[in-house]
Amino acid sequence: MRREFKKKSRVLLIDDNYEHLAGIRELLNLEGTFDVVGIATNITVGLNLIKKYQPEIVLLDMNMPEKDGLQGILEIAKLDLGTKVLALSGYDDADLIFRAMKLGAKGYVLKTMASAQLIYAIEEVLNGKIYLPLALSSRFFEYFQQSFRQESEKEEVEEENLLSYLTQREEEVLELLTQGITYKGVASKLFISETTVKTHVNNIFQKLQVNDRTQAVLYAINNGFLTKKVKMAV
Amino acid sequence: MRREFKKKSRVLLIDDNYEHLAGIRELLNLEGTFDVVGIATNITVGLNLIKKYQPEIVLLDMNMPEKDGLQGILEIAKLDLGTKVLALSGYDDADLIFRAMKLGAKGYVLKTMASAQLIYAIEEVLNGKIYLPLALSSRFFEYFQQSFRQESEKEEVEEENLLSYLTQREEEVLELLTQGITYKGVASKLFISETTVKTHVNNIFQKLQVNDRTQAVLYAINNGFLTKKVKMAV
DNA sequence: GATTTTCTAGACCATGTGGTCTATATCTTA
DNA sequence: TAAGATATAGACCACATGGTCTAGAAAATC
Numbered sequence: 429m430r431r432e433f434k435k436k437s438r439v440l441l442i443d444d445n446y447e448h449l450a451g452i453r454e455l456l457n458l459e460g461t462f463d464v465v466g467i468a469t470n471i472t473v474g475l476n477l478i479k480k481y482q483p484e485i486v487l488l489d490m491n492m493p494e495k496d497g498l499q500g501i502l503e504i505a506k507l508d509l510g511t512k513v514l515a516l517s518g519y520d521d522a523d524l525i526f527r528a529m530k531l532g533a534k535g536y537v538l539k540t541m542a543s544a545q546l547i548y549a550i551e552e553v554l555n556g557k558i559y560l561p562l563a564l565s566s567r568f569f570e571y572f573q574q575s576f577r578q579e580s581e582k583e584e585v586e587e588e589n590l591l592s593y594l595t596q597r598e599e600e601v602l603e604l605l606t607q608g609i610t611y612k613g614v615a616s617k618l619f620i621s622e623t624t625v626k627t628h629v630n631n632i633f634q635k636l637q638v639n640d641r642t643q644a645v646l647y648a649i650n651n652g653f654l655t656k657k658v659k660m661a662v
Numbered sequence: 663m664r665r666e667f668k669k670k671s672r673v674l675l676i677d678d679n680y681e682h683l684a685g686i687r688e689l690l691n692l693e694g695t696f697d698v699v700g701i702a703t704n705i706t707v708g709l710n711l712i713k714k715y716q717p718e719i720v721l722l723d724m725n726m727p728e729k730d731g732l733q734g735i736l737e738i739a740k741l742d743l744g745t746k747v748l749a750l751s752g753y754d755d756a757d758l759i760f761r762a763m764k765l766g767a768k769g770y771v772l773k774t775m776a777s778a779q780l781i782y783a784i785e786e787v788l789n790g791k792i793y794l795p796l797a798l799s800s801r802f803f804e805y806f807q808q809s810f811r812q813e814s815e816k817e818e819v820e821e822e823n824l825l826s827y828l829t830q831r832e833e834e835v836l837e838l839l840t841q842g843i844t845y846k847g848v849a850s851k852l853f854i855s856e857t858t859v860k861t862h863v864n865n866i867f868q869k870l871q872v873n874d875r876t877q878a879v880l881y882a883i884n885n886g887f888l889t890k891k892v893k894m895a896v
Numbered sequence: 897g898a899t900t901t902t903c904t905a906g907a908c909c910a911t912g913t914g915g916t917c918t919a920t921a922t923c924t925t926a
Numbered sequence: 927t928a929a930g931a932t933a934t935a936g937a938c939c940a941c942a943t944g945g946t947c948t949a950g951a952a953a954a955t956c
Contacts, residue, residue: 529803529806529807530806530807530810531810532807532810532811557800558799558800558803558804558807559796559800560799560803562793562796562799565792565794565799566791566792566793569763569792569794570792572763572764573763573764573766573792576764576765576766577766595931595932595933596932597932597933597934598932605876606876606880607880608872608873608874608876608877608880610874610912610913611912611913612912620933620934620935621934621935621936622935623934623935623936623937624933624934624935624936626913626914626915626935627933627934627935628933628934629913629914630914630915630916633914633915638842639842639914640842640844640913640914640942641876641913641914642839642842642875642876642879643842645876645879645880646840646841646842646879649883829901829902829903830902831902831903831904832902844942844943845942845943846942854903854904854905855904855905855906856905857904857905857906857907858903858904858905858906860905860943860944860945861903861904861905862903862904863943863944864944864945864946865902867944867945873944874912874943874944875943875944897956898955898956899954899955899956900953900954900955900956901952901953901954901955902951902952902953902954903950903951903952903953904949904950904951904952905948905949905950906947906948906949906950907946907947907948908945908946908947909944909945909946910943910944910945911942911943911944911945912941912942912943912944913940913941913942913943914939914940914941914942915938915939915940915941916937916938916939917936917937917938918935918936918937919934919935919936920933920934920935921932921933921934922931922932922933922934923930923931923932923933924929924930924931924932925928925929925930925931926927926928926929926930
């Protein structure tokens with residue numbers, strides 16, 4: 429590894445708990461491969477220090493008063509300095525983990541974890557990897573899958589909606605309507621007369637309980653008529 | 663643990679490679695805590711065996727000809743027997759991992775991994791956990807974050823779209839159009855005359871380069887006019 | 897202060913849209 | 927075989943919609 433010949437990695441710490449802050453600084457200094465370029469007890473100060481010292485990685489506490497950690501991740505990203513964020517938290521709140529990762533945190537570790545694991549996490553992140561301990565990734569995935577389950581359940585319910593009463597031909601017509609095509613256009617696309625299209629459209633309106641094409645299109649979109657084909661294409 | 667007093671867990675294997683199938687069966691039988699109730703070299707047969715033997719867990723190969731593994735996950739879920747699926751694959755394809763997890767796989771392991779790790783994965787999944795080895799979860803998260811990054815970049819681009827040329831009043835009118843309201847309705851809602859509404863609408867059409875309200879509404883929806891307010895509220 | 901933009905609103909007209917009713921051929925289902 | 931659903935299509939009518947042009951008042955910008 430010959431890490432000792434490498435330049436030390438610049439690290440910045442943001443945590444509203446000063447004790448904890450000092451503890452981590454101590455730990456990282458002892459490790460010897462890190463250079464703690466700054467510490468801050470709130471986001472605003474932290475952002476200024478980041479701009480000033482351009483650390484490679486920021487250890488960011490998630491549970492802070494005022495501007496919370498999620499906001500912090502966003503704002504650090506906005507600086508566009510390529511700063512990596514390793515989220516720190518006292519709790520393994522699935523929602524928080526999910527959102528932090530979604531916003532681009534490179535990792536998420538619990539404060540209760542062994543210091544060796546923290547060091548390891550930092551190194552992994554510095555090496556360009558994303559690090560989430562097994563216990564947390566497990567929580568993350570439960571949340572992740574649950575959100576998709578809810579989505580698909582909602583979709584199933586939606587399949588029992590008014591759209592299901594449409595005949596195949598009516599669906600074809602509706603699909604063209606959702607592209608903003610006129611009667612004439614639909615007629616020529618489906619090789620039927622304009623009046624036939626009108627008949628279909630009128631039947632669609634009655635089945636969807638709407639009065640005009642705009643409402644029909646809106647109903648279709650809101651009830652997954654279009655997305656069904658695109659979305660979740662396995 | 664006293665695992666030896668527990669009932670053996672019913673396991674089913676699906677993999678188009680019979681050699682591999684037999685190998686895993688051997689491994690699990692040696693382990694002693696599993697009861698391999700069936701093996702199949704394709705999804706269709708596998709589904710029938712699942713219905714028959716109702717295994718607690720299915721080890722499902724992702725890379726199969728014809729019906730692929732993702733389809734398999736979906737169809738096993740549709741059986742609604744609470745069968746847990748542990749995905750097996752030869753490659754750490756991020757997209758495949760992402761989609762498998764999205765569809766509800768309880769875990770994902772590589773065929774190249776040590777057998778002890780496979781056993782561990784199976785046990786974790788049987789215990790109701792979701793198991794993704796660090797290397798794979800790392801790949802998953804890269805993919806996951808990238809998809810969100812693209813999404814937000816796309817949104818930023820979209821803010822530079824034709825919608826931005828609309829005046830405030832025109833936006834108000836458009837918003838009402840997206841609710842399927844007529845000229846008359848818009849006029850009374852905004853306390854202006856119907857002809858004024860028409861003027862606004864015509865201006866909107868020109869700015870959005872469309873010919874009718876349906877297309878305008880579609881443009882608005884597709885370009886985040888409505889969702890912008892709701893979506894991604896951190 | 898002059899210019900531009902925005903919001904307002906009218907007139908006129910062609911055409912698209914929606915409502916209703918009738919009707920035939922085909923196909924499915926009871 | 928009769929009944930029902932579906933796809934087709936015509937006629938007629940009222941009105942909503944879209945295109946174009948003109949124009950005044952207010953606000954913003956230069």
